Amino acid sequence: MEHIISVTVENKFGVLSRVAGLFSGRGFNIESLSVAPTLDPSMSQMTIVTSGDERIIEQIVKQLNKLIDVIKVVDLNETEFVSRETAIIKVHTKDVDRAEALRIVDIFRANVIDSTPTTYTIEVSGDPKKIEAIINLLQPLGIKELVRTGRVAVAREPVRQAAVQAKKIARE
Amino acid sequence: MKLTGAEIFIECLKREGVKTLFALPGGVVLKIFDTLYQQKDVEVILTRHEQGAGHMAEGYAKATGKAGVCLVTSGPGMTNVITALADAYMDSVPVVCFSGQVPTSLIGNDAFQEADNIGLSRPCTKYNFLVKDVNDLAATIKEAFYIATTGRPGPVLVDIPKDVSMAKADFTYPNSVSIRGYNPTVEGNKWQIKQAAEAIMKAKKPILYVGGGVVFSGASQELLELAEMTQIPVDMTLMGLGAFPGEHPLSMGMLGMHGTYQANMAMHYSDLVIAIGARFDDRVTGKVSEFCPHAKVIHVDIDPTSIRKNIHVDIPIVGDCRTVLRELNQILRATVNGEQKDLRKPWWDQIRDWQQAHPLAYHQEKEGPIKPQQVVKRLYELTKDRDPIVATDVGQHQMWAAQYFKLAKPNRWLTSGGLGTMGFGFPAAMGAQAAFRDRLVLCIAGDGSIQMNMQEMATAVLSKLPVKIIILNNGFHGMVRQWQDLFYEGRYASSNLGTTPDFVKLAEAYGAVGLRVKKVGDLDAVLKEALATDKPVIVDVPTYPYENCYPMIPAGGCNHEMILEDPPELKMKQSGGDKVTPEDKDTVLTA
Ligand SMILES: Cc1cc2nc3c(=O)[nH]c(=O)nc-3n(C[C@H](O)[C@H](O)[C@H](O)COP(=O)(O)OP(=O)(O)OC[C@H]3O[C@@H](n4cnc5c(N)ncnc54)[C@H](O)[C@@H]3O)c2cc1C
Ligand SMILES: Cc1ncc(C[n+]2csc(CCOP(=O)(O)OP(=O)(O)O)c2C)c(N)n1
Ligand SMILES: [Mg+2]
Numbered sequence: 001m002e003h004i005i006s007v008t009v010e011n012k013f014g015v016l017s018r019v020a021g022l023f024s025g026r027g028f029n030i031e032s033l034s035v036a037p038t039l040d041p042s043m044s045q046m047t048i049v050t051s052g053d054e055r056i057i058e059q060i061v062k063q064l065n066k067l068i069d070v071i072k073v074v075d076l077n078e079t080e081f082v083s084r085e086t087a088i089i090k091v092h093t094k095d096v097d098r099a100e101a102l103r104i105v106d107i108f109r110a111n112v113i114d115s116t117p118t119t120y121t122i123e124v125s126g127d128p129k130k131i132e133a134i135i136n137l138l139q140p141l142g143i144k145e146l147v148r149t150g151r152v153a154v155a156r157e158p159v160r161q162a163a164v165q166a167k168k169i170a171r172e
Numbered sequence: 173m174k175l176t177g178a179e180i181f182i183e184c185l186k187r188e189g190v191k192t193l194f195a196l197p198g199g200v201v202l203k204i205f206d207t208l209y210q211q212k213d214v215e216v217i218l219t220r221h222e223q224g225a226g227h228m229a230e231g232y233a234k235a236t237g238k239a240g241v242c243l244v245t246s247g248p249g250m251t252n253v254i255t256a257l258a259d260a261y262m263d264s265v266p267v268v269c270f271s272g273q274v275p276t277s278l279i280g281n282d283a284f285q286e287a288d289n290i291g292l293s294r295p296c297t298k299y300n301f302l303v304k305d306v307n308d309l310a311a312t313i314k315e316a317f318y319i320a321t322t323g324r325p326g327p328v329l330v331d332i333p334k335d336v337s338m339a340k341a342d343f344t345y346p347n348s349v350s351i352r353g354y355n356p357t358v359e360g361n362k363w364q365i366k367q368a369a370e371a372i373m374k375a376k377k378p379i380l381y382v383g384g385g386v387v388f389s390g391a392s393q394e395l396l397e398l399a400e401m402t403q404i405p406v407d408m409t410l411m412g413l414g415a416f417p418g419e420h421p422l423s424m425g426m427l428g429m430h431g432t433y434q435a436n437m438a439m440h441y442s443d444l445v446i447a448i449g450a451r452f453d454d455r456v457t458g459k460v461s462e463f464c465p466h467a468k469v470i471h472v473d474i475d476p477t478s479i480r481k482n483i484h485v486d487i488p489i490v491g492d493c494r495t496v497l498r499e500l501n502q503i504l505r506a507t508v509n510g511e512q513k514d515l516r517k518p519w520w521d522q523i524r525d526w527q528q529a530h531p532l533a534y535h536q537e538k539e540g541p542i543k544p545q546q547v548v549k550r551l552y553e554l555t556k557d558r559d560p561i562v563a564t565d566v567g568q569h570q571m572w573a574a575q576y577f578k579l580a581k582p583n584r585w586l587t588s589g590g591l592g593t594m595g596f597g598f599p600a601a602m603g604a605q606a607a608f609r610d611r612l613v614l615c616i617a618g619d620g621s622i623q624m625n626m627q628e629m630a631t632a633v634l635s636k637l638p639v640k641i642i643i644l645n646n647g648f649h650g651m652v653r654q655w656q657d658l659f660y661e662g663r664y665a666s667s668n669l670g671t672t673p674d675f676v677k678l679a680e681a682y683g684a685v686g687l688r689v690k691k692v693g694d695l696d697a698v699l700k701e702a703l704a705t706d707k708p709v710i711v712d713v714p715t716y717p718y719e720n721c722y723p724m725i726p727a728g729g730c731n732h733e734m735i736l737e738d739p740p741e742l743k744m745k746q747s748g749g750d751k752v753t754p755e756d757k758d759t760v761l762t763a
Contacts (some may be wrong), residue, residue: 010353014290025295046403055480062477068319071353160485 003033003057004083004153007046007064008072011037015069028052028060032085034149043071047083047152076153083153086125088113089135092142093120101141108134114170119136119144173440177306177337178207178656181270184313186213186347190241192606193217193588198245199285200334215636217606220627221248226256226598227625229267231603234586235561237390239320245748246272247285248340250292255593257327257689258296262590263411264384266325268316273333276304289331306339310715311346318349324475356474360491360499363470367487368446368470370502375444375468377519378404380457381427384474384589385449385493387582392416395448396499401504403512405523407435409450410574414585418578424523425578427534429725430571432529433734436725438523439464440732447471449493452482453590454727471658472496529734530723532575537755541716542692544569544644548576548616550695551642555703560612561586563601563639565621566594568650570739571721573616575610595624598641602628605637612640612703619645619672629682632708640702641710643675646717653721657742658735679710689713718746 009015016035023030030051037046050060057075065151076083093101101120105112110124124134131148157165175183181204185193194217197205204602208216219225221242229240244253250271259266271293293300299319313328322329372378392415399406401423406416407427427435439445444465447494450456457463459669463483470487471479479488489496496630534545548569560578563586564570572589579585586604588596601615622643632639644650652667676686686706689698695713702709720742723734738746 014294017291018294021294059477059481066475066477068351068354 001053001057002049002051003060003063004076004081004151005048005050006062006076006153007048007070009044009046009067010071011042011044012069015044016084018067018069019048019064022121023050023060023061026059026063028056030055032148034063034150034152047150049076049151074155076155078165079155081153082156083127084125085128085131085149085151086123087131087135088148089122089124089138089143090145091120091122091138092118092144094118094142095142101138103133104137109136148163173342173345174340176203176207176340177309177332178204178596180306180309180341180343181313181332181337182207182211182214182341184310184345185241188313188317189238190214191244193233194219194228194240194606195243195302195601196220196222196245196249198224198247198249198272201243201249201337203334203337204243204272204332205269210400211385215606217602217631219599219631221333221625222252223255223419223595224602224625224631225446226253226267227259227593227596228603228606229269230256230263230301230627231563231586231597231600232261232607233260233266233325233603234545234600235389235583235604236607237583239317241268241270241365242268244272245285246274246289247287248299250287250289252380254296255591257434259292259588259591260327260594261298262295263588264325264388265327265384265489266320267327268313268320269297269329270328271300271329271331271481272337275333276333277594278362279333289329295327296327297329298324300329300331302331302333303335303336306336306341309336309341310343314346315349317547319351319354319638320488322480323354324385329339332692343542344592351755355746357476357490358495360472360489360496362499364489364505365496365499369500369507370403370548371444371468371470371487372404372446372504374494375508376515377438377442377466377522378444378516379393379424379442379467380404380406381409381439381445381447381450382412382415383409383448383450384414386412387449389449389474389493389495390582391449391492391494391497392582394494394501395418397469397501398497398504401501402519403516404446405438405520407439409453410587410589412450412649413538413587414579414582415449417580423578426465426574427731428453429458429727430575430721430723431725432575433530433723433736434523434526434721436731436734437526440730442467443471447473447475448497448553450693453480454482457482458729458731461746464731476741502747504518511583524752532687536692540692540763541711542689542695544715544719545572545576546645546692547642547644547689547713547715548572550701551616552577553616553697554699555614555757556580558561560614561601561603561608563587563597563613563615564590565597565615565617565650567618567621567720568646568654568721569618569644571651577616583722594618594621596621598622598632598639599625599628601639601641602632605639606635615639615641617641618650619643619647619675620669622675623672626678629679629684629708630646633683638706640705641708642699642702643710643712645672645712645714645751647672647714648717648763650717650719651721655690655717657718657720658724658726660743662745675712680709681707684708684710687711729760
């Protein structure tokens with residue numbers, strides 16, 4: 001089964017290779033991995049999409065925790081979470097297709113972020129299903145280039161706690 | 173006052189209590205060697221190969237329980253030490269390895285003797301550091317020792333560029349270390365420990381399965397109390413030998429591929445496996461799907477990844493063996509009564525039956541070829557009063573050493589289990605001897621393995637490390653030959669060594685002592701002579717070349733299905749043709 005694992009790591013040289021090396025060395029699977037610094041610049045946040053049975057996921061989480069540069073590991077599948085991915089798609093558009101391209105952009109609430117007489121560069125974000133869907137629709141028009149960020153995800157705030165927080169903020 | 177990086181390095185070693193450094197110089201570490209040359213606190217043992225330095229650090233660490241330290245140069249120095257680091261990583265040995273690196277300005281330029289030390293060592297170290305600034309050096313070394321020796325121990329590499337060893341900085345050694353991503357769990361979960369105690373009280377056929385973790389954590393006393401109080405038999409892994417006294421009536425000896433019959437049967441038929449500091453290696457579990465089919469499993473380990481890696485665990489306890497066993501013993505002390513013995517009587521009757529049915533056995537004829545088991549057995553009997561440290565290489569001789577050399581205490585056993593590194597034994601023995609100059613250190617070696625680090629004899633002579641090497645010389649990569657006899661229809665592809673050097677002359681060429689046992693009747697006399705020598709000694713013992721090591725569980729086999737002796741076809745083959753015929757049946761010895 002697919003799992004999204006959120007890993008907080010030290011923001012320093014070589015950490016990515018330790019994490020990647022762990023996955024390759026132990027034959028674990030990485031579907032996507034994204035990294036960026038957190039609010040605290042001494043740490044980075046990684047979101048790793050992986051898959052495996054229960055035993056493998058348990059090992060992945062434990063092995064990640066064992067890495068000395070790893071500060072925190074959360075298997076998001078154990079809670080509710082929201083996840084997003086962004087894709088940038090450069091479509092080759094013949095005159096006849098340009099309107100169709102814009103219609104698709106519209107339906108998916110995507111954005112055109114660059115355009116030339118023969119291309120549109122489209123940015124879309126959402127869950128992977130949405131990204132797959134727009135790619136499928138754009139494919140017949142001619143996709144020239146496609147880049148995807150891989151997923152980022154965060155646990156949903158439990159409703160009760162969120163309400164308390166909101167009240168607190170309101171009071172302040 | 174400002175110190176150079178090299179001076180800071182030495183100050184740090186002193187603060188860590190390091191008295192011995194196993195090292196081999198090179199361009200980028202010359203500043204460090206030059207500084208070492210001008211002081212007396214840290215002894216430098218110059219090895220002949222960096223692999224030797226690494227294994228010596230391992231031997232030192234295993235015998236003392238403290239970190240072993242080695243120093244190598246960049247490039248080839250680093251690549252040479254990799255095998256030892258990988259070995260230490262597999263067997264959880266605390267080693268701190270310092271490597272030289274090209275100056276920081278040249279890193280990444282394919283400079284002379286440059287290697288990516290961090291990249292090379294990443295998969296075979298617990299952690300590694302590149303020190304880019306001399307101001308970070310002291311704190312880094314402090315962290316390196318801390319990481320190597322705490323939690324599940326392991327090797328740590330500190331890569332020091334040449335300019336960092338020459339640059340100057342103020343020296344302060346931190347008192348403590350705090351690494352936010354590294355907090356090993358020492359205390360076990362109390363509720364889980366209680367569950368374990370209850371399971372132990374209820375079990376009818378429990379077995380203790382103890383490993384290297386008991387040795388690392390110094391929990392032998394606690395283990396002894398637990399076993400005696402509850403009358404539970406004790407199986408030891410190869411790495412756990414010495415954790416429990418080998419001659420104790422509760423000791424079943426080693427379990428696993430070449431473990432004793434009773435140890436494996438008890439494991440297979442038990443209803444409660446209490447694993448303490450052992451990692452369910454495939455040489456122990458055999459076929460995982462049929463491993464301990466009737467048992468609940470309690471697993472105490474400091475490393476959460478060891479738990480449920482290979483087999484299902486019912487009561488996991490993450491923590492240090494010693495701390496957890498103390499807590500467990502305390503609960504049990506209050507509950508255990510005389511009934512345990514009665515409750516477990518049928519279990520012990522069964523175990524004694526197994527013991528009597530198939531004890532470890534071999535046949536030594538009075539005038540016949542020398543049996544390797546006989547050598548180990550006599551060596552054991554002749555030295556046990558001297559509380560020796562025993563190192564081994566890898567192969568059949570290692571297994572016979574494990575079976576017949578019954579260790580009474582922990583930290584006496586230096587062997588390569590996880591990586592199975594031929595050539596480990598001799599340098600490891602030297603490392604232990606360097607730590608304990610007055611103790612008796614033995615190395616039980618194979619004629620194949622010893623040749624993988626023979627060059628260190630020069631180090632042993634130079635640094636006066638009087639290790640006693642006993643070579644079980646069967647003319648073969650015996651372990652390989654055994655598999656070929658059992659699984660490859662006796663085709664000896666590259667297992668016959670063909671020619672081996674005259675080990676007696678070789679020892680003498682190095683300035684050590686060489687002795688040979690010509691016939692079994694001379695065995696004791698020659699061993700005694702070796703033991704009485706105060707120099708490094710090689711005792712060359714030509715042994716029966718076709719002896720096989722049993723019991724044996726074929727790889728991937730079930731633990732209760734052991735091969736106990738040569739299959740009939742093999743016996744026939746051995747008794748025919750040019751091979752030695754066991755005719756004289758006068759002397760039948762069993763151990
Ligand atoms: C030729 C050959 C044949 C072999 N045959 C056998 C055989 O028949 N039987 C056998 O047993 N082995 C055999 N081995 C060795 C085998 O490959 C493994 O190395 C061995 O079984 C592992 O021993 P262990 O489980 O004690 O683990 P170790 O490698 O010693 O690991 C120790 C475990 O304890 C944990 N630990 C460390 N410190 C602590 C602490 N303070 N508190 C709690 N836990 C801690 C660690 O996390 C780890 O899980 C053989 C090897 C070779 C080369
Ligand atoms: C470095 C290394 N290479 C190869 C092996 C595979 N191997 C395991 S045992 C063995 C034979 C060892 O021969 P020897 O040292 O003579 O011991 P014996 O089995 O004869 O007692 C070999 C080649 C190994 N364990 N280590
Ligand atoms: Mg041999």
